[in-house]
Amino acid sequence: MHPHSFYILPDRTRLLDEYRNKKVSELPAPSLLIDRSKFTNNSVRMLEGARALGVDFRVHIKTHKAAEGVRIQLTGDGSYSSDKIVVSTLPEAWVILPLIDDGTVKDVLLGIPIAKSILPEVASFKKLAPSFKLMADSESQIDALEEYASQYGTNWEVFVKVDMGTHRAGLEESSSRLSSLIKRIVSSESVSLHGFYCHAGHSYDARSGADARSLLVEEIKNANLVAKYALTLDSSLDLHLSVGATPTAHVSQQVKSIQEIEEALGEKIHGTLELHAGNYSCCDLQQVATGLVALEDVSIFVLAEVISEYPGRGKKAPGEQLINAGGIAFSKDKGPIPGYGKIVEPKEHTGWEVARVSQEHGVLQPVSDNVEFIPYGTKVVVVPQHACMAASNHAWYYVIENGIVVDIWVPAKLW
Amino acid sequence: MHPHSFYILPDRTRLLDEYRNKKVSELPAPSLLIDRSKFTNNSVRMLEGARALGVDFRVHIKTHKAAEGVRIQLTGDGSYSSDKIVVSTLPEAWVILPLIDDGTVKDVLLGIPIAKSILPEVASFKKLAPSFKLMADSESQIDALEEYASQYGTNWEVFVKVDMGTHRAGLEESSSRLSSLIKRIVSSESVSLHGFYCHAGHSYDARSGADARSLLVEEIKNANLVAKYALTLDSSLDLHLSVGATPTAHVSQQVKSIQEIEEALGEKIHGTLELHAGNYSCCDLQQVATGLVALEDVSIFVLAEVISEYPGRGKKAPGEQLINAGGIAFSKDKGPIPGYGKIVEPKEHTGWEVARVSQEHGVLQPVSDNVEFIPYGTKVVVVPQHACMAASNHAWYYVIENGIVVDIWVPAKLW
Numbered sequence: 001m002h003p004h005s006f007y008i009l010p011d012r013t014r015l016l017d018e019y020r021n022k023k024v025s026e027l028p029a030p031s032l033l034i035d036r037s038k039f040t041n042n043s044v045r046m047l048e049g050a051r052a053l054g055v056d057f058r059v060h061i062k063t064h065k066a067a068e069g070v071r072i073q074l075t076g077d078g079s080y081s082s083d084k085i086v087v088s089t090l091p092e093a094w095v096i097l098p099l100i101d102d103g104t105v106k107d108v109l110l111g112i113p114i115a116k117s118i119l120p121e122v123a124s125f126k127k128l129a130p131s132f133k134l135m136a137d138s139e140s141q142i143d144a145l146e147e148y149a150s151q152y153g154t155n156w157e158v159f160v161k162v163d164m165g166t167h168r169a170g171l172e173e174s175s176s177r178l179s180s181l182i183k184r185i186v187s188s189e190s191v192s193l194h195g196f197y198c199h200a201g202h203s204y205d206a207r208s209g210a211d212a213r214s215l216l217v218e219e220i221k222n223a224n225l226v227a228k229y230a231l232t233l234d235s236s237l238d239l240h241l242s243v244g245a246t247p248t249a250h251v252s253q254q255v256k257s258i259q260e261i262e263e264a265l266g267e268k269i270h271g272t273l274e275l276h277a278g279n280y281s282c283c284d285l286q287q288v289a290t291g292l293v294a295l296e297d298v299s300i301f302v303l304a305e306v307i308s309e310y311p312g313r314g315k316k317a318p319g320e321q322l323i324n325a326g327g328i329a330f331s332k333d334k335g336p337i338p339g340y341g342k343i344v345e346p347k348e349h350t351g352w353e354v355a356r357v358s359q360e361h362g363v364l365q366p367v368s369d370n371v372e373f374i375p376y377g378t379k380v381v382v383v384p385q386h387a388c389m390a391a392s393n394h395a396w397y398y399v400i401e402n403g404i405v406v407d408i409w410v411p412a413k414l415w
Numbered sequence: 416m417h418p419h420s421f422y423i424l425p426d427r428t429r430l431l432d433e434y435r436n437k438k439v440s441e442l443p444a445p446s447l448l449i450d451r452s453k454f455t456n457n458s459v460r461m462l463e464g465a466r467a468l469g470v471d472f473r474v475h476i477k478t479h480k481a482a483e484g485v486r487i488q489l490t491g492d493g494s495y496s497s498d499k500i501v502v503s504t505l506p507e508a509w510v511i512l513p514l515i516d517d518g519t520v521k522d523v524l525l526g527i528p529i530a531k532s533i534l535p536e537v538a539s540f541k542k543l544a545p546s547f548k549l550m551a552d553s554e555s556q557i558d559a560l561e562e563y564a565s566q567y568g569t570n571w572e573v574f575v576k577v578d579m580g581t582h583r584a585g586l587e588e589s590s591s592r593l594s595s596l597i598k599r600i601v602s603s604e605s606v607s608l609h610g611f612y613c614h615a616g617h618s619y620d621a622r623s624g625a626d627a628r629s630l631l632v633e634e635i636k637n638a639n640l641v642a643k644y645a646l647t648l649d650s651s652l653d654l655h656l657s658v659g660a661t662p663t664a665h666v667s668q669q670v671k672s673i674q675e676i677e678e679a680l681g682e683k684i685h686g687t688l689e690l691h692a693g694n695y696s697c698c699d700l701q702q703v704a705t706g707l708v709a710l711e712d713v714s715i716f717v718l719a720e721v722i723s724e725y726p727g728r729g730k731k732a733p734g735e736q737l738i739n740a741g742g743i744a745f746s747k748d749k750g751p752i753p754g755y756g757k758i759v760e761p762k763e764h765t766g767w768e769v770a771r772v773s774q775e776h777g778v779l780q781p782v783s784d785n786v787e788f789i790p791y792g793t794k795v796v797v798v799p800q801h802a803c804m805a806a807s808n809h810a811w812y813y814v815i816e817n818g819i820v821v822d823i824w825v826p827a828k829l830w
Contacts, residue, residue: 003443006430007810008423015421028418029532030830062774088775112776113723115739116792117444138723140791167728168773169737177726201773308528308553311592313582322584324530324830328807332748358583358616359477359803360503361527376555377531388774392743393807395422395829414810415445415739 002121004091004414010396015408019398022405024345025379029305030325032394033381034282034409036401038299039069042281044076049253050275051080058084058109058242060278063388064300065092066397066409067099073281074104086111086276090118093125095412100129107131109159109242111197113169116144123154133194137161137170138177139184142191149190156190159197159242162222164215166201173222179229186233193230195240195271196223200248208291209251216248216255217264220273227270239271249277250292282387285342286335295344300387302329302341303398304354304362306378314355314365318373321364323380326357330382331389339365345381349374354382417536419506419829425811430823434813437820439760440794444720445740447809448796449697449824451816453714454484457696459491464668465690466495473499473524473657475693478803479715480507481812481824482514488696489519501526501691505533508540510827515544522546524574524657526612528584531559538569548609552576552585553592554599557606564605571605574612574657577637579630581616588637594644601648608645610655610686611638615663623706624666631663631670632679635688642685654686664692665707697802700757701750710759715802717744717756718813719769719777721793729770729780733788736779738795741772745797746804754780760796764789769797 024033050057059073059082075081083106087093090110099105107130110122114134126132136142136158145156160181163170171178185193198219223241230237244252252275255261262268279287282300287293304325311319330340340362341354351371356363374380384390391397391411399407439448465472474488474497490496498521502508505525514520522545525537529549541547551557551573560571575596578585586593600608613634638656645652659667667690670676677683694702697715702708719740726734745755755777756769766786771778779789789795799805806812806826814822
């Protein structure tokens, strides 16, 4: 048994029987809402950018981890589509099996450098996906893959992760460890090189389109330099350069052609370029802080209920209030915009933000002048600081259109 | 249907069939471990402190939210026990129903100021508990309780929350809102006053036993002043003063008698004193930072697998490493001790800490000199920064003794 198979996904049909057509104000709180129109618009815009640029788009599904959301991200409004995804955990891979079955997903990348202990489960999943890739950034991983291959005859295909300076996973473009790893893979009998993968995580610090655009060019430049090196080892390699993060992918919508990128690079691209991103479908305060997303485009919300008020408390009139959603419902992640969330509905109460969170409750503070207390029992709709982290503690999402529940999405959980 | 009833608890029996007697190194990662001996020792020590002082102890169950853990917290080694708990959510209340059925739990307090929308569910649960209390800190809540009572005939019993300066929930001792709320309750026909509840959340900032002891006395002093006021309204009130937070409850073990407290207060206590705390059973780096808990006493751990290494990266030799556990497995909570977790096993790798986390991976940095890289594939046992938040994203816990799985605990989730 895979460990996550002991986690029983909530029954979407029963949830729909209970909540379909309910108004947001009738839903339980805390809970997580996704506005399907906004989610779809965000997805279409990103696909349109990739289409205009003439590149493939690989959908990262880690933000919401729900099959229905992945389908929208991949197919948009039908005018342009993709069949490639990145997952960050195996449960995310298993949860999209229905999309493999119906042909929507054809290519799955497990996007975290491969852990040794999960190879048997990875091999089981690999058999079900038309194309399946792993991420590598260390020769120890290649040792493990080759050892598994020698025992079970599995052949592996890998992206090599290039570190863009975020210093999470990956190796730096100019490092001897990177060239040594590439040599090792190119000469391996059971592991083949699919291409190079960059993630400019520090693009979340971008504060303008110009910032993000230069990071996008930087990503492509790095991947391209590494590709050039790999081609010196084997000129027959068919390499894929996968670049992106939500901010850099957003600015890709302003780039008109591969040619424009090659002009910025000063050389041609040595492989097939693809973009990847995930958060863009939801967005959050961290994305709003990059200046590339409007608060109105955010499609994900935490619903909370106002449970108390404290006149005169805090620095600003009229005081502070308490909501029944805290660090579990919002996560404790922060960002350049202060606080843990911004109230966007009801419209008359948008002068408040979630300033502090404890485990199961949060404190609202006024951010505008002349705001009034929100009446006890009011449900407030809050844009969270970080969509991926906020979604993680919700076992299903209420999918709404015009404030009415139209669907329930049940995400993958655990590992 | 209550919303959380769509969440299906993982099957403990099936999990035990799969994992019982497994060694820690054989468990999947990321996962959450609880050392039952340490958990029990922590629980016995706290009960012993309450016994020595001659006060009741009310167990907060929000840290782990699992019935088996609550049983140990309440009964310890059998020499002293309690039957009172605090829950922070309704699912926590429902999950301990078996302990109500067998008489282990007799008194349940829902410890967050009562939300209007959950009153029907609260009323359903109330019928099953021998004694059930709510938390109040606003007259709007009393309005809602009375309105519900007038419709359904339910009578309510409340603790009033006193704000000790943490400014989360509660009203300050000297405030007119507090005296007005007490008057309102004392004159209510359907809501009765059980007592006053203080939580010195800022005691987490304590850095010594002396700090925490003065906060404990401060808590009791505040509750006592409010009790004195309430008794002027109705001298027949039988009031309960519930005080504590893990740091202040820890120092209560050094206080020898109620008399010693009354001497520190300079007056007698106007009610029945009870202590409450929850985190103490697990503890974490935040508790270690108070100086009242040794790292060796922490009973909760995140298990993670080392998946890569980056020689020369970061400020300290030999470099950095990657683990497959990040912000979801650890939470993004921080504390006075830097980082997100400290490796405690294997013993030869305790020179590393979790310095940064992204959603699904974390970066290890060396904290000692002359440490060596942890081999790829090694499982490391990590003390998290904040037990309550780390536990929240794990659907079950592996309960170990001497490094072997002896039980599985399945916690309540959601709201």
